[in-house]
Amino acid sequence: MPRASPVCELVPCIVVSVLSVPNCPPCSCLPDCECIWSDWIDVSYPDGSDRNSGDYETFENIWKKNPTWECAKVENISCRAEKFPNTSIADLGQKVECSADVGLICNNKDQQIGGIVPMPVCLNYQISVCCTPNVPECLPTPSTTSTTTSTASPTTSSVSPTTSTTSATPTVEGTSTPTTTTSTMPPSTTTTSGSTSQTTPTVPVSTTPI
Numbered sequence: 001m002p003r004a005s006p007v008c009e010l011v012p013c014i015v016v017s018v019l020s021v022p023n024c025p026p027c028s029c030l031p032d033c034e035c036i037w038s039d040w041i042d043v044s045y046p047d048g049s050d051r052n053s054g055d056y057e058t059f060e061n062i063w064k065k066n067p068t069w070e071c072a073k074v075e076n077i078s079c080r081a082e083k084f085p086n087t088s089i090a091d092l093g094q095k096v097e098c099s100a101d102v103g104l105i106c107n108n109k110d111q112q113i114g115g116i117v118p119m120p121v122c123l124n125y126q127i128s129v130c131c132t133p134n135v136p137e138c139l140p141t142p143s144t145t146s147t148t149t150s151t152a153s154p155t156t157s158s159v160s161p162t163t164s165t166t167s168a169t170p171t172v173e174g175t176s177t178p179t180t181t182t183s184t185m186p187p188s189t190t191t192t193s194g195s196t197s198q199t200t201p202t203v204p205v206s207t208t209p210i
Contacts, residue, residue, distance in 0.1 A: 108122055
């Protein structure tokens, strides 16, 4: 008996295609929020003849002199004397406030003779500030304060006043209480008999105890 021809089975071929994913665009990355140092700023000059004068390189004065100056937030500050740029202000022998909150403040009246300056006046100072970039992603989100107002219903308590009237009979020492006598008089009775009319007088009845 002849052998049957073999049966060939076809197995389907599955082709998997892998798509290449390009790198994320730079715009999806967070911005660089590192503070940026400004140039040296000098908007004030001390008056050596005025004891109440000084050098005031404050942020308020900077904005007054230059309204277009932008600094979202001052993160750091550097201060120096114009004539001694390489000397630390701590080594100048002057009383100076250098703060990232207000800027630089130097008062002539706070200075003393001695140090690097022979006269008790402020040197002319300059400041440089490191500002946060004026980008929404770099600025702190302002906190929202939620105010809840609770209104209580007024409660009215009504109390009916109670009036107590006491009638007191005044008693005078040495005087007896008067006796009240009530007399009741019955009505008169008239009897008519024929042509004779007789009226019986009514005798008053006294209720006063004897």
